[in-house]
Amino acid sequence: MATYTGVGYSSKRFGLEAAKEAAYEALKSANIESCDFVILFSTVGYDQKEILNTVNEITGTKCLIGCSGVGVISYDFINDSNNSLVVMVIKSDEIDFNVEKISNLKEDCAVAGSNLADKIQKYINDKTSSIWLFIDNLSINYERFSNAFESKLKSDKFIPIFGGLSADNWQFKRTYQYYNNEVLTDSVVCAVMNGDLNVFSEITHGCIPIGNEREITKSENNKIYEIDNMKVTEVLKEYIPEEDIENWHKLGVRCLCIGLKAPSELCENFDEYIIRAMPVVDFNEGSAKIATELKEGTKIWMISRNPEKLLPYAELMANNLRTKLNGKKPKFVLQIDCAGRGKVLRAEEKINLQKKLQSFVDEKIPWIGLYCTGEIGPVGMKNYYHNFTVIVAAFC
Template structure:
């Protein structure tokens, strides 16, 4: 058995919001005690007081969470400046939390810390890892999603799906917050590990349309792209965009080997003298890449494609809940149409079920069932949860 309940409030007052959220959850729990929780919170709440209130209501709850760039749920749909609490109850699924510290300095060690803390409480094989780590630190630099992913994969071992998203701060790009129990951090890696009688599936969708021909990265280092097909990165972009500068509207598709499976990388800054472009994620040297352009209708439709991909792969009869992790760039570029992403998922449900999610600064998910984990950008990730 797995029961998942959601509480959601747009009350701007922290005490008012958490009171409303807890009342909703308690009513839906109908006397059951939750094992674990996920908290998605807008940046301006008093997070410490909210965590204390949750702990007073549900002592020893395995709770993690983060700040967001927008929230969505089956209670209120798409919102900004709101608070969502998702609670998990089960007598057959074990869920334990862990947290690692100083991800900017050493994401690998932070991942090992988080996994060790969670697995010390439970030695059953892990079936799923949900993570909501730091993205921007107090100095405003990016925390490497790839390094976080590498650390978690190494610490977990095997082929454990890693799904989630990095914390946001409403496009201020100054400082995000992560939650663990009653603690608030600015450079941490919180995780929830699931084991036992758990069914899961996931889907990813982008919606950007490829432009031109597939090309080969001939020079790159970490997040900096220097050359494509022997010409500078800027010349490669200018061939298609003319004088327009690289922006989030024109990310780069990076293909998985010789397959058609791919993930997106978003250009951030560029160097006119060097002709290079710095992306918000690593660009592997030798990778096959292709420029992409935005089609807002297709970007919105990709949310439904992501859900349908997850539903087609779901191993049980019907899932019990949906978790969503969507990129902040999608929300920003879609503008007033952003709410259509959630609406398409809701309308695709085979039955009414709890939904919770947030807009992230980067997403984690495999590209396919039993596939390798990837760090994504400008992507809509759907996670379905249930039991036999």
């Protein structure tokens, strides 16, 4: 019984060349010629269909998921340019991989969640180790989706869910999800992993609250209209320069967000606040859109990213993972990281942070990651949606 895993990456300008380089390197590093499962992350400067077809052809797989993001990550590679991609290949007689998709997400996120649960129910058993989800950021109301998905899915044990929301390099126009040989939008793609596989994960963020408690006073679904009876755009002016608000999708969204007081059981394992980004601000109506729902009367804090917290929190995260692993060597690692972190930090800072995160392993291992616009991962025995966070999951 064995599992062979490899990773390849590229930042070549043309998609065909980049996909070839990454796919061949992934197979070479795993010492295999074909594989059972592929994860593909890419930025949006490439012809998406071209890179997907190329990776499929080279790896020989019929089982692939992934999505577009703001940047990609590997063990010794971080790139958030418009032209970068990373490929992980896995061949195993210990692990089974099954993938499914749901399209037309924005029509009804609750129906999409319920339908996806129905589709994957046949794969769920006592050997299910994790579920991976990659979702269109522009279509999702994650609260409605996840409530329907998790309530419909039946399991005798807790199943951790990992994943992220796809991105398009801060344009907020069109993002992509990859499913086998299809490039999708307005969709969610899913992988179910079964077999002899243990999962150890940690999550952290580097944010601090600013000022006093505030209150959502007008909202509908996942759109916030007023905070403390003021338009959201007026509230934002209290915290960041007006030019940052006017360039919200490029500047403001990376540094200011909403914090919710975390429940006590979450504080013990995570942090005092759950973070919610505001990726879309409508200046005509003064509103902000988030990926979950905040009802009127919800108490919030405005939250800012604090770079000084990132390194010590990354070191703590790595130490916790080292303790959990207890000498086990991961077969592969998945990293889901905040898109804003990739942009606000300088190149050297990102490298130093990545070295801290990876310090729980003593040698180079297959590692794949994505800078995305929303992160999904468990805290304790409950799955959560996050923003401004990093999730690292080691699979042994």
